[in-house]
Amino acid sequence: MFQELSEERRILSASIDSWLRANYPLPAARQHGPANWKQFAELGWLALAIPSSCSGLGGSAVDLALLAEAFGRYLVDEPYLATAVLCAGLIEACGSDEQRTTWLAEIAAGDRTWAFGLYEPGTQYRYGEPAVIASEAAGRTILSGTKSAVEGAAIADRIIILASDPKGTRGLFIVDRWGEGVRVDTVGSVDGRQISAVVLEGAPVLARLGAAADKISSIDDVLARALVFLCAQAVGAMQATYDQTVDYLQTRKQFSQRLSDFQVLRHRVVDMRVEIELCRSLVAAAARAVEANSNHLIAATSAKAMVGKAGRFVAQQAIQLHGGMGMTDELCVGHYLKRLMAIDATLGNADFHERRFVMLGQVAQ
Amino acid sequence: MNLLSKPELLEFRAEVRGFLSENLPAELSDRASCHAHLSREDIVAWHKILYRRGWSAPSWPKEFGGPGWSGAQRYIFEEECAAADAPVLSPFGITMVGPVIYTFGTPAQKQAFLPKIVSMDHVWCQGFSEPGSGSDLASLSTRAVSDGDDYVVNGTKIWTSEAHYSDWIFCLVRTDQGAKPQSGITFLLIDLRTPGISVRPIISIDGGHSLNQVFFEDVRVPKGNRIGEENRGWTYAKFLLSYERILTADAARSKRRLARLKEIASSFATGWLLTEAPCVAKRIAALEIEVMALESLTIDTLLKDERGEALAVEPSILKLRGSEVLQRILELTCDVLGPDALAYEHRVLPKGNAAFPTYAAGRVEEYLYRRAATIYGGSSEVQHNIIAKAIFG
Numbered sequence: 001m002f003q004e005l006s007e008e009r010r011i012l013s014a015s016i017d018s019w020l021r022a023n024y025p026l027p028a029a030r031q032h033g034p035a036n037w038k039q040f041a042e043l044g045w046l047a048l049a050i051p052s053s054c055s056g057l058g059g060s061a062v063d064l065a066l067l068a069e070a071f072g073r074y075l076v077d078e079p080y081l082a083t084a085v086l087c088a089g090l091i092e093a094c095g096s097d098e099q100r101t102t103w104l105a106e107i108a109a110g111d112r113t114w115a116f117g118l119y120e121p122g123t124q125y126r127y128g129e130p131a132v133i134a135s136e137a138a139g140r141t142i143l144s145g146t147k148s149a150v151e152g153a154a155i156a157d158r159i160i161i162l163a164s165d166p167k168g169t170r171g172l173f174i175v176d177r178w179g180e181g182v183r184v185d186t187v188g189s190v191d192g193r194q195i196s197a198v199v200l201e202g203a204p205v206l207a208r209l210g211a212a213a214d215k216i217s218s219i220d221d222v223l224a225r226a227l228v229f230l231c232a233q234a235v236g237a238m239q240a241t242y243d244q245t246v247d248y249l250q251t252r253k254q255f256s257q258r259l260s261d262f263q264v265l266r267h268r269v270v271d272m273r274v275e276i277e278l279c280r281s282l283v284a285a286a287a288r289a290v291e292a293n294s295n296h297l298i299a300a301t302s303a304k305a306m307v308g309k310a311g312r313f314v315a316q317q318a319i320q321l322h323g324g325m326g327m328t329d330e331l332c333v334g335h336y337l338k339r340l341m342a343i344d345a346t347l348g349n350a351d352f353h354e355r356r357f358v359m360l361g362q363v364a365q
Numbered sequence: 366m367n368l369l370s371k372p373e374l375l376e377f378r379a380e381v382r383g384f385l386s387e388n389l390p391a392e393l394s395d396r397a398s399c400h401a402h403l404s405r406e407d408i409v410a411w412h413k414i415l416y417r418r419g420w421s422a423p424s425w426p427k428e429f430g431g432p433g434w435s436g437a438q439r440y441i442f443e444e445e446c447a448a449a450d451a452p453v454l455s456p457f458g459i460t461m462v463g464p465v466i467y468t469f470g471t472p473a474q475k476q477a478f479l480p481k482i483v484s485m486d487h488v489w490c491q492g493f494s495e496p497g498s499g500s501d502l503a504s505l506s507t508r509a510v511s512d513g514d515d516y517v518v519n520g521t522k523i524w525t526s527e528a529h530y531s532d533w534i535f536c537l538v539r540t541d542q543g544a545k546p547q548s549g550i551t552f553l554l555i556d557l558r559t560p561g562i563s564v565r566p567i568i569s570i571d572g573g574h575s576l577n578q579v580f581f582e583d584v585r586v587p588k589g590n591r592i593g594e595e596n597r598g599w600t601y602a603k604f605l606l607s608y609e610r611i612l613t614a615d616a617a618r619s620k621r622r623l624a625r626l627k628e629i630a631s632s633f634a635t636g637w638l639l640t641e642a643p644c645v646a647k648r649i650a651a652l653e654i655e656v657m658a659l660e661s662l663t664i665d666t667l668l669k670d671e672r673g674e675a676l677a678v679e680p681s682i683l684k685l686r687g688s689e690v691l692q693r694i695l696e697l698t699c700d701v702l703g704p705d706a707l708a709y710e711h712r713v714l715p716k717g718n719a720a721f722p723t724y725a726a727g728r729v730e731e732y733l734y735r736r737a738a739t740i741y742g743g744s745s746e747v748q749h750n751i752i753a754k755a756i757f758g
Contacts, residue, residue: 121719124703148720149704185718188710190729195707197720254501264746312696319570319736323499323744324524327569327576327737334570338733341699345706351644352703 001069001235002062002284013066019043020074027075027192027335036078041110046084049225051092054104061225061290065232065283072236072343075335077193079115079152081346083107085229087114087160089222094172094210103158115156115177117147117198118219125348128216132163132200134173141165141205142181143173146197151346153177153196154186160209161200162219170216172209179203191342192335221293224300226347228290231283231300234307234343238276241318241336245269248322265321272317275310282306298360301353308350311340368664369437378441385449388414394450398625399727401734402573403452405488405530411452412485422459422483429467429475430483436667440617440660447617448624455527458482458489462535465552465605469593478533478554492522492536492555492579493602500747502537503546503599507581509538509553516540516553516591518561518584524741528564528577531557541596552598554590561585571733572709606743607680613742614687616660622694622731623653629724630701648697655690659683678755685748688738695732702728 005013023039025031040046049064050056057063064085071080084107091103106112118127132145143163153159159182161173175182181203189195209215246269249260259265282303289299315337319326326333344350369378393411396403415421423442425431434442454460463482466474481487498505507520518538528534534555541549555562561584567576592601630645666679699706705725739745 119704121722146718146720149707185720187708187721189707190709190733197718199718199720254499254504262746264749316692316736320739320745323740324494324576324737327740329568329570329572334733337570337736341729342707345699345702345704349700349703349706351700355642355644 001065001232001280002287005066009063009066012063013070016043016045016067016070017073020070020076024074024076026332028330030077037113038110040078040080041108045080046110047108049085050088050104050108054092054100055108056104061228061287064225064229065287068229068232069236072233072238072339073240075237075332075339077191079113079155079193081226081229082116082150082152082156083112083114085226086116086222087158089225090116090160090172090209090219093218093222094215096210099207099209112157113152113155115150115153115159115196115198117150117153117159117161119147119149121146121148121197125352127162127219128170130162130164130170132161134163134165134171134205136166137202141173141208142202143175143200143205144202146199148197149346150184150196150198151193153184153198154194158206159198161198162215165212167212169212170214171212172215172219173205174207174209175200175203176206179206189342190345191338193342220297223347224290224296227300227304228283228287230343230346231279231286231303231307234311234340235276235280235283237336237339237343238272238279238311238314241315241333242269242272242276244331244333245272245318245321248325259321268317268321272314275314279303279307279310298357301348301356301360304348305350305353305357308344308353311344312337315340368668369441371437374437374441377438378445381442381445382449384418384420385445385451388418389449389451393452397452398450399730400573401571401727401730402575405527407452408455408527409485409488412454415454416484421454421485422463423454424460425463425467425483429463429479436671437664440664440667443617444620447621450621453618455485455488457491457527457531457535458485458487460608461491461605462489462554464608465535465592465601466554468604469601471589473589474554474592487533488527488531490525490528490531490534490557490579492525492534494524495521496523496578500744502602503550505537505539505550507536507538508542509540509551509586511540511588512585514588515585516551516588518553518555518581518586520581522579522581523577524567525564525577525579526575526741528557528579529566529574533557534579535592537598537602540598544596547599549596550598550602551595552592552601553586554592555581555584555586556590559584559586569734570736571730573730573734575734607676614659614663614683615691615738616656616663616687619656619687619691619694620660622691622698623649623656625724625728626694626698626701629698629728632722632724645697645701648700652690652694652697655686655693659687659690678752681743681748681751681755684742685745685752688745691735691738692732695728695735698728699732 047056048059052058088107120131134141134143143161156177159175159177163173165171181201183199184196186194186196252259286299286303290296318333322333325331412421420432422431423439427433466478495505509516509518534557536553536555537550538553539549540551561582563580565578566574568574569576702725706729708721
């Protein structure tokens with residue numbers, strides 16, 4: 001994905017690819033379990049973005065993008081983003097020294113999984129005014145309200161909840177996923193994973209992340225990194241479905257010609273390629289911006305907007321070019337479409353990020 | 366629509382609407398609005414409700430059991446059914462093989478098949494595509510060899526919607542290997558209970574089951590089940606395909622999909638009201654205009670057909686643009702759903718959880734399944750070729 005990579009990063013990228021190629025089966029033949037999570041820990045992937053001072057490898061958004069690109073290519077299902085990017089990022093950005101040391105080490109070792117409850121029903125992608133309330137009752141803090149579209153909550157041990165405290169300060173509160181007052185309603189997601197609603201009914205707070213100060217700008221920073229992760233995953237998925245389409249057109253014949261001989265089909269493939277090359281470059285630029293912490297919000301938002309549209313376009317073309325075969329569950333093209341749709345719908349779709357781009361001031365008034 | 370506002374048509378519309386509100390069971394319209402794949406029971410149940418009223422074969426002349434409606438009436442009926450979320454009538458009997466039988470069939474075939482299509486005692490499916498013959502349909506290789514009073518059929522058909530619960534299949538088979546591809550094809554009606562036929566389900570990308578592959582192994586088909594002449598099947602198939610395309614613009618259903626999209630967009634309780642967000646409102650408006658144009662051309666084409674004028678490019682234009690507009694409406698629906706587009710298995714959701722709104726149920730499934738709309742019934746590429754041929758020869 002990147003024009004220039006250090007030797008170290010090239011090795012990282014190649015090792016991720018070769019492990020997934022050997023060990024991660026295609027969707028049709030897939031079984032899931034905690035075994036993979038432990039493997040991810042042993043491979044160091046769970047520690048990738050955690051600072052070296054907290055048992056991590058100290059990787060940046062660029063390293064995460066290399067991992068994500070491979071996750072997209074091999075359609076990795078594990079809720080890595082929730083634990084290792086979002087929650088690890090929030091703990092690093094907002095947690096006390098003790099919280100960071102303990103919890104990040106647990107994440108790196110694969111001992112605990114986390115989820116982040118950000119959105120709420122009926123408010124689309126806006127999270128600035130949480131209706132979930134943290135209040136004091138009998139000497140303890142409890143949470144009430146509902147979080148929606150929570151990835152990874154079904155298997156999480158801990159959930160970080162964005163809520164307003166009695167003073168109206170937006171804070172991050174940790175609950176025990178299996179504790180009293182916490183109900184997790186889980187359904188399948190469009191891309192064959194799981195998505196949950198977290199219903200809090202006087203759920204006791206285990207801890208507050210960091211001091212009682214407003215956390216929105218820290219959340220925005222962590223989201224920027226998560227957006228890069230999602231975008232890089234999309235680039236991997238787009239490239240893979242593009243490669244399969246090119247192969248298919250060179251194999252299949254109709255009217256006694258290879259499909260790749262039909263100009264109209266060739267041009268469709270060209271349009272896919274154009275989108276992918278533009279996305280790859282923009283996402284790489286966003287990863288570097290987030291790594292350098294320079295114009296990172298706008299960089300992440302523009303990449304997510306572009307990738308959301310391009311991903312759908314590329315995957316839809318792949319299905320059309322496969323004809324009826326593209327509609328079957330047996331082939332991967334449909335799975336790439338669904339993953340790309342889910343990526344678009346996660347943490348703000350293209351529509352949302354185009355509007356956010358305007359709000360971030362990149363369009364002249 | 367001015368063309369549809371004559372007093373007698375307004376009266377007709379009111380009659381259809383009244384019938385639907387009294388006779389369409391709520392659970393049937395609920396399922397029809399949320400599921401891309403209905404059961405045989407549901408499809409037959411709805412068909413029989415219309416049958417009892419004499420409306421189960423909307424496009425057919427009276428002599429064969431249709432209501433003998435004008436083109437305008439047919440469109441109004443479609444529109445009202447769509448607006449009420451009535452299940453879509455299975456097209457394979459009514460829209461496809463039925464008109465072929467009453468146009469080209471023998472008196473015995475008409476008598477044997479047409480009443481059971483109208484009453485839905487026979488559920489039909491279509492055996493055209495094969496694994497090696499999709500867009501290049503004429504290259505099909507399922508063979509029928511003459512043996513006394515029968516043909517013996519060997520081969521396989523694919524993408525056969527509803528085959529797993531159908532009674533009959535109409536097939537294109539090759540009866541002359543030597544001839545030009547189009548001139549060696551014969552049109553056969555095959556009872557799916559004949560020994561030697563097996564059906565394999567194909568699960569589509571939305572996770573549902575409508576598609577199948579059908580295998581024929583030494584299947585004996587009486588020659589009395591051949592439509593018209595041997596080796597002239599291509600002619601009948603072309604008739605069928607052009608007939609099929611007039612209403613496949615699906616303008617009436619797209620209008621309903623658009624209405625649903627607007628309901629979703631206006632149902633957000635707080636914050637951004639999406640219909641007030643100019644960018645979304647503009648995208649909805651653009652699609653609404655497209656649907657108006659499709660509706661207008663559909664009605665024009667139905668009227669032209671009714672006057673007995675030859676249809677040139679209209680059916681292909683309607684299929685081409687109709688399927689694209691349908692897909693764009695469903696894409697925009699996913700966009701408007703935003704994070705609500707992630708949850709998929711709405712059928713098993715805990716009721717009353719605001720995090721899984723009921724308006725989202727079935728919308729993403731429909732988006733996924735209708736990716737096939739530009740592939741089935743002659744792909745967009747095929748439609749482009751047909752139109753180009755009409756232009757350039």
